[in-house]
Amino acid sequence: MKLKLLALITGALILVHASSSAQSKHTFALGDSTFLLDGKPFQIISGEMHYPRVPREAWRARMKMARAMGLNTIGTYVFWNLHEPQKGQFDFEGNNDIVEFVKIAREEGLWVILRPSPYVCAEWEFGGYPYWLQNEKGLIVRSREPQYLKEYEAYIKEIGKRLAPYQINHGGNILMVQVENEYGFYSNDLEYMKINKKMFEDAGFDGLLYTCDPMNTMKDGHIPGLLPGINGQDNPAKVKRTVNANHDGKGPYFISEWYPAWFDWWGTPHHTVPAVKYTGKLDSVLANGISINMYMFHGGTSRGFMNGANFKDNTPYEPQVSSYDYDAPLDEAGNPTEKFMAFRGVIEKHLPKGAQLPPVPAARPTISISAIKLNRYASLEDILPVPQANPVPLTFEDIHQDYGFVLYRTTLNGAKNGVLKLKDLRDYAVVMVNGKEVGTLDRRMKQDSMQVILPAGKVTLDILVENLGRINFGKYLLQNKKGITGKVLFDGAELKGWNMYSLPFKTLTGIKYQSGTYQGDSPVLKKGTFSLQTVADTYLDMSNWGKGVVWVNGHNLGRYWRIGPQQTVYLPAEWLKKGQNEIEIFEQLSPRKDEVKAVEKPILDKLQN
Structure with a gap:
């Protein structure tokens, strides 16, 4: 009994200490050459990871991986189209619970860089804008047009209400908040940027604000008084020169997006970049005291219909694939790659004396699933x-x-x-x-x-x-x-x-299926079940199908298209269960297909006619 009482008291003391530590206030400020955390130099080593691209149940595990690679900070966009899918209707539940994402980061010893600028790009549908903005008469995004500013203000105030209390100056773990996003790439209305800044402040973001732009467009996207972050540049001398020129001759120096890899779009080869091409650059940046945010540390998956597309004059329309693996240090399923280990080795060299990195968690187990029969269908x-x-x-x-x-x-x-x-x-x-x-x-x-x-x-x-x-x-x-x-x-x-x-296929609840083999020649929705004794990650191999969308246990896993390069659809263990599972596939081109298998490794690099 005494031992049990002692354990309870000890546990309570640990909880009190953890709570006190989590709520303790820090200061975060700009020094002439470095960031200052509680008055001491602090180098941000951050990696980008987007909460909707990772199952909520896996957020903590991914953050443990971030710590193991040597990151002290996580960067994330906030996605307007997720949080206000219809005008005036806000959603912060489930995978949209950005507040919980920030809290878990704090519990895992990570700071956060928040990027709620209503336009995010991010290879995300409409760059993060909700579709309904296009129905507002006369509305022009990224401008001083009144209707846009009105909708923008309502959104950013809702975000501020939820997230401003988690800024470091209020006892939280949000170090900095980004205003707009690479605006100099888009236009040069600095009055618009000043309006952005004021909106953020009015929404409660009263800590450290910054902008981010490539070096050659910074003059069009940065406004005086904010720290200029630089995207896509890792030459220390150029980084320092550019920041000094735009920030009264001072630092600190922050590479707000550093690209050690790239994304994919349908019908083109898979993008990969060897780690060896970037380890030396990372070493040089850290050795020069420059802070960094890797885009991406972990890409995850653009599930559902959330992938974006690129399009420019004299180029084809380029919709991105659902996999956002990005050839990042942490792969689509959250496993450490060769790039992860190489970057970890570099970061380890620059740790403060006596500091050690946590051990790297084991890779996630995977399973294969032999032929899953889809023996029910609903015609178009x-x-x-x-x-x-x-x-x-x-x-x-x-x-x-x-x-x-x-x-x-x-x-x-x-x-x-x-x-x-x-x-x-x-x-x-x-x-x-x-x-x-x-x-x-x-x-x-x-x-x-x-x-x-x-x-x-x-x-x-x-x-x-x-x-x-x-x-x-x-x-x-x-x-x-x-x-x-x-x-x-x-x-x-x-x-x-x-x-x-x-x-819109927001849900498949209520669809009535019939048994048998579909004999039609038009798009069809098919359904099957499969039983598991062991639950682990797996990859649905869609290379023999045509084009469509997959759901498992009600979760929309994203699109597939036999043209590639992505041929598999990632199915996370968190959304599987022991016993019976349901799979539903909307197939547009090969309606007679009725069997699919799952494999242990992704296929992200196979093009087909």
Whole structure:
């Protein structure tokens, strides 16, 4: 009994000490050449990791990995489109619980750099903007336009209400807060940047604010009085010279985005960069006392429909893959890579005397799953909701739909053939005649027309259009509506009388499946079950399928597309369970497929025709 009482008292003292330590206030300030934590020089060694790209259940494990590599700080964007998916409706639950993410970082001994600037880029849908901004009349993002500033202010105040109390000057672990994001890349309205700064302050962000821009655009994106962070530059002399020129001849010196790797988009080779190309640069930066934020330390996965896309003049539309592995030090599943170990070795050289890094946690176990049979299906016709009718096609935004698919349907007289043309298709279309697929159109390939033969009689023309990701970078942020955004012509004549069926696939609850083998020739939703005795990470091998989306136990794991380079879909252990599990697949191109397997290693580097 005495031993039990002693244990309880000891436990209580530990909890009190932990709570007191967590709430103890620190100071964080700018010195002439270094950051000052409690008045002493402090070098930020940070790695970027985004809370929605990692299962909430795995946040802590990833942060332990960060500590093991030698990081003392985690950087993260805050994603407006997740937190205000519809105007005035805020969501901070589940994987959107950014406050819990910050708290766990503190418990794991990590500081946080917060990047709530409403535009994030991040290879994320619409650069983080919620789709509904495009429905606000006259609204112009990243400008002084009043309606934009009004919506922006409401959002940033909501973020401030939740996160400002966790700034270091209020006893929390948020060291710095970033204002806007690489604005100099976009424009040069410094009055707009000053408005940003004031909005952040009014939202309660009264600690250390900073901007981030590449060296060659800093003059257009930085405003006096804020620390200028530099993106994409790791030459110590250039970093110091640029910061000095924009900060009254002083530091501290901060590389706000350091890129030891890169991301992927559909139909192009997987990007990898050997660690040896960056270890020397990291060593030089740290030796010169420069603080750094690695983009990315851990990429994770852009699940659901959250990948973005790139598009510039005279280049193709480039939607990014769901895997955000990024060839980062920590791979998509959170395992240490060769790059992790190499960077850990460099950081270890620069630790304060007597300091030691924690041991590297073991890699996560993986399992394979032999053939999973999908023996139930729901045809496209079976899952259609009540449509919206209109003489001409309506965009996703017109029908207040954010992501997923819209089926466009009209009827016309047959017994003829001609060219079907979709003006300004965004982004991918499966074309069907009387329920049978006759072809596809792909914005990436600048395809908007195809020859179609119509049988005799009344013909139903269906066009299933997928939003492959809104543009997340550059001037085309203002041209991001989805669906059929122009006219539809057949044999030169405009087609009228359309029904729009909304298929956002936010949930698959309530869908009625039937047993048996699907014999149709149009997109289909399939369902199966599989049983597990052991739960661990695995990768669904979709290389023999066509194109679509996968859900397991209700979690949308992201897109697959046989063109690659990504051929597997990462399935985290946290979303599996012992016993029976459910898998659902929406397949657009190969509707007769009914079997899938899971493998122990990802396939991220395989292109197919």
